[in-house]
Amino acid sequence: MEQKHTISILVNDEPGVLARVANLMGQRGFNIDSITVGQSEEPGFSRMTIVTSGDERTLEQIMKHFHKLIDVLKVTHLSSSSMVARELVLVKVEANPAARSEINGIIDPFRASIVDVSPTSLVIQATGDSDKVDALIELLKPYGIKELSRTGVTAISRGSALAKV
Incomplete structure (x- = not known):
């Protein structure tokens, strides 16, 4: 499998x-x-x-x-074994002033933040596992994603657990 x-x-x-x-x-x-x-x-x-x-x-x-x-x-x-895995995403979405509060409401539960504002767009930053990043991107698609950049996964074994070598 x-x-x-x-x-x-x-x-x-x-x-x-x-x-x-x-x-x-x-x-x-x-x-x-x-x-x-x-x-x-x-x-x-x-x-x-x-x-x-x-x-x-x-x-x-x-x-x-x-x-x-x-x-x-x-x-x-x-x-x-047990691991912590995270990814970073930056998403530039079309956002006129009227849509900004709505977008803020969407990104808030994801603990994402707005890192750049222009008259016609926002850049949103989020970190989390790949499923969380995917879910945020899906919710932002209706607003018009202008640009998207993902880091890929970085990971480390959790706590004192040792991963298989």
């Missing part, structure tokens, strides 16, 4: 590492649903969070291939 998998990869912070990881996925026919990269808690290392889909056999193959890359130090299957 195909399901989503969130994988964390600790890598050397060097040029070309992201390209090698993405190429590995593409050459093997594995799709990347989202990928985020940033500094880790260790100087000189970056952490990649990759969301992909597949069955257990596909996941096993992906993990084995990651371990073979020279710049990869650690591969962790985060979705195998």
Whole structure:
């Protein structure tokens, strides 16, 4: 059965590492649903969070291939245990002054905020899991989405739980 998998990869912070990881996925026919990269808690290392889909056999193959890359130090299957996963979205919607209070009422339950205002639009910022972000986008569509940018998922194991390596 195909399901989503969130994988964390600790890598050397060097040029070309992201390209090698993405190429590995593409050459093997594995799709990347989202990928985020940033500094880790260790100087000189970056952490990649990759969301992909597949069955257990596909996941096993992906993990084995990651371990073979020279710049990869650690591969962790985060979705195998309890994790915290978040995504950031910025949405620019058409908003004349009359629609602004209505839009405020929509974004309030999502704990979203307005981060830019112009005479004809608003930019809304929200964070949360992918389902929450999807739901907010659906509710904003009737107002006319002019532009949308999502970060992709970033995740970490919850509390003292250790994810499968």
